[in-house]
Amino acid sequence: MRLLVLRCDAPHITDFSSYPSPVELYDLPAIPSRKDLKVLDDAAFDVLPHDPTPSLDEIAKQPDVEHLGAPKPAPQRPETRLRIVVIGTDAALSAVLTRLMRADNMWAEIGFVPIGPSTAAKNWGLPADTAQAVCLALLGAVNPVPLIRDDAAVAVAGSATVTSWESGELTGEVIVDDHVQIRHEAAKKPPRRGIYGARMVPMVDAPGIAAVTMDTPLPGEVPSRGVFPRPSGSVVPSSFATGRAMQAGGPGLRIRVDGVSRKRPVDRVTFYRHLRDLQIVRP
Structure with a gap:
């Protein structure tokens, strides 16, 4: 070897x-x-x-x-x-x-x-x-x-997040396969607990992606637990979902992969399972 x-x-x-x-x-x-x-x-x-x-x-x-x-x-x-x-x-x-x-x-x-x-x-x-x-x-x-x-051909080792480019709640939509993870319009005044984005981690088996809703701003990255007030029209069917792909869209999104932010905001992003598997050494 x-x-x-x-x-x-x-x-x-x-x-x-x-x-x-x-x-x-x-x-x-x-x-x-x-x-x-x-x-x-x-x-x-x-x-x-x-x-x-x-x-x-x-x-x-x-x-x-x-x-x-x-x-x-x-x-x-x-x-x-x-x-x-x-x-x-x-x-x-x-x-x-x-x-x-x-x-x-x-x-x-x-x-x-x-x-x-x-x-x-x-x-x-x-x-x-x-x-x-x-x-x-x-x-x-x-x-x-x-x-x-992701769609910029960057591999995710541990985790990735989709948040607003500026501090505050996320305005936009996050979908995991055909499941609506988030559909939300940011509050004018950021709440203590709100909808701040989505965090994704690779799974060790199929389908490949596990995503959670972030109810606190970074660096907390705390997944939602329980019910919290949200504006009328917001949709958060579940704080956790799995799938082969995660898509997000909205104005001024910040994309971080393993803590490294893209240099510019984007309006949409897709994370998905690559056609080749990772040959990782692990227990």
């Missing part, structure tokens, strides 16, 4: 002795750029110069996309496995997954060692102890999960 370890602003992690062979170690910024991650393109090409499996376009044209059921191991079988261990935040992992996804190299195995609070680590049940997390990332088995992305 070829093993790349990407330390994203984590030089204090130095013990990789649990792996029997030397690792390829790269020190990168906290959120690596496309240029920083060129090493991934090179390693993937070295290991699998030609992918004999159906392309994404060919998969999308299939009448029954079986791959959108339970997540499965990647169909690619290179002679030498490629494992990429990311040490850093959820934002760092998102950057790595985004680079692999855009290059269609999601067959690579991914290990993750979280630095600081991590929604992704909680979702996947990764060890809280750093030494144990390193050992699992280096030696553990792959257990695939759905890969969730």
